[in-house]
Amino acid sequence: IGKEIHYFREVDSTNEVAKKLARNGAPEGTVVIAESQRRGKGRRGKKWISPLGGAWLSIILRPNTLPINAPQLTFIAGVAAAQTIKNEYGLDAGIKWPNDVLIDDKKVCGVLTEISTEIDTIDYIVTGIGIDANIDVNLLPSELQDTTTSLKSELNQDISRMILVQKFLGNFEAMYDEFNKGNFHEILKKWRQLSKTIGRQVEIRKGTEFVRGEAIGVNSKGALILELDDGTLRKIISGECRHI
Ligand code: BTN
Known part of the structure; x- marks a missing residue:
């Protein structure tokens, strides 16, 4: 994962760029990263506010199990993000079902997975991850401020997004390998350990x-x-x- 990285200053949505690359045959593991997105997409057709300072990326996957199981891959991304935030920054990150990463009940990361449609000849999946890294929460739209946090506001300092993305991709890849070996139960075990939803x-x-x-x-x-x-x-x- 990440052998091929496409970096952009600004795009509409890294998921859209990744889907286009995938349709044109980009290899598995190709990553698309942008500094900002004009039309970042959230789940359920919502807009995802994507200013400078965030980590906005999408990964092209071609899993060896068909049909492609999007929810399972989405779990992997959520677990990888929560693990990374916990281990690298010592923050108490956990997961709200299915895959929002929270710190103290405030969202710091979201995942949007999209699957190829029938008109695409080759099957692929695009997993998009948005992490509010060096974002000033008080500059976000007011309706988001109470429910959103960022690594910067939790740590009171900027972090290296390069290291964040590297560590995240490493964690993601390790779990994706497990998934391809048929060990999804290992990922679920980690998900359960990180879950903030179970028991509530x-x-x-x-x-x-x-x-x-x-x-x-x-x-x-x-x-x-x-x-x-x-x-x-x-x-x-x-x-x-x-x-x-
Ligand atoms: C959500 O929680 O609603 C999912 C948010 C996913 C946002 C990421 S940012 C990178 C990728 N490109 C997009 O347009 N969306 C995802």
Whole structure:
């Protein structure tokens, strides 16, 4: 991973650039990095604010297991980011299901995975990771300020984004190798250790529907298991999770 790196001063979205490179046959492990994004994309069609100072990158993957399991690869990225932030900076980073990285309940990193469509002849997957590294949280839109943090604001100093990205890619690669060997359970074990969701009361929203309960675990595919107030269990495959 990272043998080929495409670096840009500014792009619309590194995921879009990576998808285009992938369609044109870029090898597995190709990384796209930009200093800033004009139209950074978040999950559920949301905009991802991507000013200078962040680490905005996308990785092209061609996993050897088909069909491609996007949620599993997204887990890998979340675990790799949380591990990196914890180990390199000593911050208490954890994961909110499925893969937001939080420090003290504030988001510092998000992951957006996209899969090739049928019109693309070669299968690929693009995993995009956004880490609020050297970002001044008070310069972000006001509605984000209470729920967002950055490495800079946690540490009161700038960090080296070069080292951050290097360490992240190293952690990601180690887990991706495990995944390709069929050892996803090892990754889930790490995910569970880093989870800030398990054991908490959560609210899951999907469109206009929502359900509340205690998060009691994740299954082997990464779905969240909720125990509702009446004691019944509910498996949640996707949705927006809020800790309550
Ligand atoms: C989320 O939590 O909503 C996911 C955010 C993902 C942001 C990253 S930044 C690099 C890559 N390019 C994008 O346009 N989005 C992802």
